[in-house]
Amino acid sequence: KNQVEQSPQSLIILEGKNCTLQCNYTVSPFSNLRWYKQDTGRGPVSLTIMTFSENTKSNGRYTATLDADTKQSSLHITASQLSDSASYICVVSADTGFQKLVFGTGTRLLVSP
Amino acid sequence: DGGITQSPKYLFRKEGQNVTLSCEQNLNHDAMYWYRQDPGQGLRLIYYSQIVNDFQKGDIAEGYSVSREKKESFPLTVTSAQKNPTAFYLCASRPQGYTEAFFGQGTRLTVV
Numbered sequence: 001k002n003q004v005e006q007s008p009q010s011l012i013i014l015e016g017k018n019c020t021l022q023c024n025y026t027v028s029p030f031s032n033l034r035w036y037k038q039d040t041g042r043g044p045v046s047l048t049i050m051t052f053s054e055n056t057k058s059n060g061r062y063t064a065t066l067d068a069d070t071k072q073s074s075l076h077i078t079a080s081q082l083s084d085s086a087s088y089i090c091v092v093s094a095d096t097g098f099q100k101l102v103f104g105t106g107t108r109l110l111v112s113p
Numbered sequence: 114d115g116g117i118t119q120s121p122k123y124l125f126r127k128e129g130q131n132v133t134l135s136c137e138q139n140l141n142h143d144a145m146y147w148y149r150q151d152p153g154q155g156l157r158l159i160y161y162s163q164i165v166n167d168f169q170k171g172d173i174a175e176g177y178s179v180s181r182e183k184k185e186s187f188p189l190t191v192t193s194a195q196k197n198p199t200a201f202y203l204c205a206s207r208p209q210g211y212t213e214a215f216f217g218q219g220t221r222l223t224v225v
Binding site for chain 2: 004009031032034041042043044045046049089093101102103104105106
């Protein structure tokens with residue numbers, strides 16, 4: 001069964017600190033993995049995309065890693081800001097004709113002043 | 114501005130009533146999707162459409178219906194057959210050959 005699991009479920013950190021969010025997946029055949037940021041009551045917005053051959057990708061203060069052998073990904077946020085408070089969703093695409101998306105349940109991050 | 118517009122943002126429905134959620138995109142994307150989001154759960158696919166006048170059931174289609182008469186529009190009807198319709202509904206679109214889904218801002222439906 002295609003699944004995406006994220007940890008932790010929720011996280012509180014102080015402004016300026018770093019944090020790392022985890023994503024484990026069992027999706028086959030694997031096409032790519034995206035991290036989305038979802039502000040409360042809004043639609044998700046893509047942060048990064050990782051394909052099978054990529055190990056790391058950065059987008060400003062966000063750095064995603066991918067280990068295709070262990071089927072794990074992480075999202076590292078550096079020097080957190082209050083605006084980073086949101087849910088972060090890991091989404092894995094299965095390489096079917098329809099590009100099926102499998103969503104994780106998300107990690108809710110709260111950055112405290 | 115280009116994008117995906119969902120309306121209304123908030124919607125209240127009495128039990129036993131059908132209600133239609135609007136989703137419009139001016140991105141010229143071929144594929145459109147409807148997802149449902151509940152607390153503590155990942156997004157679940159209700160229906161998707163890869164081309165005009167064609168759509169397919171997703172994982173939780175029971176109690177929902179859609180149409181795709183125009184490329185830019187993909188309305189979702191929540192029928193009275195949906196037993197637990199209170200949720201946050203997200204519409205998304207994707208251009209052919211591209212893997213990123215672009216999401217609307219969502220509609221929060223509450224059954225009262």
